[in-house]
Amino acid sequence: MTSHAIAVDVGGTEMKAALVAVEPGAARTLRQTRRRTPRGADGPSTAESVIDAVAEIVAELRADADADAIGVVVPGIVDEQRGMGVYSANLGWREEPLRDKLAARFDLPLAFGHDVRAGGLAEARLGAARGMRDVIVMPIGTGIAAALVFNGQIYSAGGHAGEIGHVDIGHGEPCPCGGTGCVEAVASSAAVARRYTARVGTPVDGAAAVADAVRAGDPHAAAVWQEAVDALARGLVTLTAVLAPEGIVLGGGLAMAGRLLTDPLAARLDEMLLPFHRRPRLELAELGDTAGCLGAALLATEGLQR
């Protein structure tokens, strides 16, 4: 049975929208469109502007196609159970009842979610971890937070789940969060660039440039890279002990390095995991920046089958 969803992924700068045909285990994007995310003068007015823009983009995609449901995902801290945009640094809102405000604009069922968790669900159902029931999807960018998919469903914990970036793994360096030893203080894309710059004394253009330097045989880059790999491995060993996922999917900027990241990381995991741990499959994300939209479509159509 195929359902048709209109999916909207509201980003800090851009909104992506698509008409998606969803059936069990598969999704096809039939049409898509993008536009700039509107900004109001303050957070609440940005929320209203975003809701207006979602309504417009949905109307545009519905103009020449039937849809069964709408899915909208937004960034920041999102509480799916309460339907709240709890906080968005980029869009400025706090405690906005976005689900109800959005639902009031449409005559179709509406699902509301979090961009990263919805993207994680898409990787679990349609992407790098398809066929797996228990999956951790970890985009590594400026920060590190994981989307957790347990029993095939998003685990949100009121919007607080997945803060693996701020687990203390004992390296002792301070983190802007106020803690010390945090995974992301050494292993985020931003940290890799920052720590390489601190080591060699000259600025570098992001983690991708550090990856290039590793490939070119730069020993400082290799040291910073290995420290990032070690920190990620320690974080993933903790997640594996407690959560025993079938798969861990790496995405975001750092994962653009591909096997330069996954090969040494898999080797460290093999060294560190104990015999009784379930070995997770380590995969690179497959859906790129379409994951959020596909996840929104999954959330939208899932509601129909209840």
Next chain:
Amino acid sequence: MTSHAIAVDVGGTEMKAALVAVEPGAARTLRQTRRRTPRGADGPSTAESVIDAVAEIVAELRADADADAIGVVVPGIVDEQRGMGVYSANLGWREEPLRDKLAARFDLPLAFGHDVRAGGLAEARLGAARGMRDVIVMPIGTGIAAALVFNGQIYSAGGHAGEIGHVDIGHGEPCPCGGTGCVEAVASSAAVARRYTARVGTPVDGAAAVADAVRAGDPHAAAVWQEAVDALARGLVTLTAVLAPEGIVLGGGLAMAGRLLTDPLAARLDEMLLPFHRRPRLELAELGDTAGCLGAALLATEGLQR
């Protein structure tokens, strides 16, 4: 709507069984009985003996009461999805398809589960964490493993979930598992007794005796106890960062110390959690050794509502 379940909690030495009336948010035990867990000459024959004993005890409880379903929980490593008793050190079985073998004995729907996780579900639905959606239930005994309840459902990960006892929190002491720095190497009931004995040079009768010594002002006991509290706090901070449960329920031998455990633990958690972490409620388990049976009853009746 009330359903009636016959619940059996197979322990390493004793089987507990009950006729339980379950309705949403409540359960009443109408009859209960216990008997010694039978042992065969080897693992597979113990499995057959246990299945026979379960059949007998169910027949006994059904003799003068109607039941809608049967729930059976067993110890060791259990894979609920596959219905397998993967391994039990006490009962000797490996890869026993217990769910199917049990189901073949009865003309009622049968649910099969893990004793600790089922007990955790019971604490989440009926006990110390009732009303909470996301709960970690942590019995602290010879070892430390957590039952995870996410979105109101047991999270099993093929039987591997919840090994918080073997997360490296950096204390550097070796653990029999082969790792170092494990939570349970310092914080389990067994570790508390062992470490106190090592410190004072005379054997002690379990963690309860160490707790008594703490209350009596013994500085060695206080030091060992505080180290256990610190280790638990570090483990719980990691769990809180990643899983953000609404509640953490402590059970098992060490939790018999009550507020001697929870007061300093709550204080350490308050010091260590960062502002963006969701504060979990810290509770003592309420259901004691009836949790497994009640959990089996919940699993049995849940199947009826699907």
